[in-house]
Amino acid sequence: MTMPEDIAAEGQDMEQIRQAVRALCADFPGKYWRQKDRDREYPTEFVTALTKSGFLAALIPEEYGGSGLGVTHAGAILEEIQKSGCNGGACHAQMYIMGTILRHGSPEQKARWLPKIASGELRLQAFAVTEPTSGTDTLSLSTTAERDGDHYVVNGQKVWTSRAEHSDLMLLLARTMPKDKVEKRTDGLSVFVVDMRKALGNGLTIRPIRAMINHSTTEVFFDNMKVPAENLIGQEGKGFRCIIDGMNAERILIAHECIGDGRWFIKKATDYANERVVFGRPIGQNQGIQFPIARAYAAIEAADLMVKKAAAMFDAGQPCGPEANMAKMIGSEAAWQAAEACMQTHGGFAFAEEYDIERKFRETRLYQIAPISTNLILAYIAEHVLGLPRSY
């Protein structure tokens, strides 16, 4: 197996990007995030700063007002955000949801939406796929979109639609042909761009879900919501494919966030282990404290290699389903290991909000579940990579 060439040495522009992100994040210290977490508020100021500096438009081609970079660079941006103690989960979807429009939209659709998404005038960071009864079994989703003249009429319900209240547009996956009538099981689903500014109160209802972390997640209800036919992305009935090819990017980007989280926990743990003196010496002098941190560090470094490899393959246009999934799985587990080490190192103080550990601990736990749970990744590796019998 060959390793991507640039695995060790990142380019000079990469370091500049990292520096700029760190400088931006310095304006949003733990105190800012603690208040947002306590009051369950959306970090609007942080998201605005990232938008204005163009970081959320990294993946949008230059002709549409973005920077035309790959997931290697976009991932580095997210990694630095997490490493700085901030939370990219509030807006990372603005980076990649547009990928469906970019890859499958018509030239008119791209010209209509992408420049405004790049400038931040339009936020497209809500992705309505998961339903209460279908979960990861996406093909069983039951929200329907029926053609009626020059528009579609949507009925149904979605859940875990994050940031719906802080997004102008929503990408919606709905069934346009009943499951028992399609030729192929992956057919019959279609993708739409929903303008929520118009739909809200006109068939669209958003209900926030109080959750373990401040992730602005919601459930959304469609009751005869009209979507103009020109908002259909790609071919009717072929929507599943338009969604699935964006998932590798999502996984690789979130894997970068895991690496950033892990680095934050390790730095926090190391600093504390060096400073905290008990029984006349720094606690970090005890191997019982050292080893979990060292082990977590090794795990993060190993995961980082997988993440970089997946990103390099994605940017080279190579198929990278296994790598993207493994990067997310290993990354999220390494971050969790680091979170554990950090919490244990701090002892009781880890529970005090002002140390930010309990918040980051809750936040990084999400990535073993979203955007896809570890079990599904394992099933994918077992059945699609190793060729074991299918379990579902």
Add this chain to the structure above:
Amino acid sequence: MKLLVAVKRVVDFNVKVRVKADQTGVELANVKMSMNPFDEIGVEEAVRLKEAGTVDEIVAVSMGPQQCQETIRTALAMGADRGILVKTDDELQPLAVAKLLKAIVEEEKPDIVILGKQAIDDDSNQTGQMLAGLLGWSQGTFASKLALTDGEAEVTREIDGGLETVKLKLPAVVTTDLRLNEPRYASLPNIMKAKKKTIDEKSPADYGVDTAPRLKTLKVEEPPKRSAGIKVADAAELVSKLREEGVI
């Protein structure tokens, strides 16, 4: 109006510097390097003047090893228009830097040169003053405010007694103090644009400047570790202790 800004590559302010084992200097291998913070303030001021329409072109200059190019790139990403790198692996002392800057000024003919008041590595605080001296230009050092009007610069200086405002005839040299502004971070589109901006590579020989060091570093040492103090009961004991230590 054309503006020249000097940017030095120094050890990052977050790094805990270590003295080399042979006491010839500080450890630079595998140490994070960044733009001198006072120079960053200089670049920010330049970019603000350009945004205000006062300045048309900003040229960023750095001197030293090849990696100084990265420092120039940072200035370009902040908003400078082009760069000049005077490449050398030799040690450059303030006088040599001032002479090289003088040669560049004669070639570029800027209306104003902005430098940091000092670099955070050697803390010399000499280059700006030497440059003004060599050029025979006016100087406004330790600027906490800068206003340019019709061939004049009004500089508010931070001095021991408070603030002093001086009016200079342009062309002039200005050095920045900490409170002049708060530098911006580069935006992603500007980092990308900076990659396409030009950096001219020169050598000290191109300017015919003798950069040989005039000062010799004898030894570099860590500051002594602070040891625990003692408490004194009253002023009389304090005085006698100070006498014992030979301080008074």
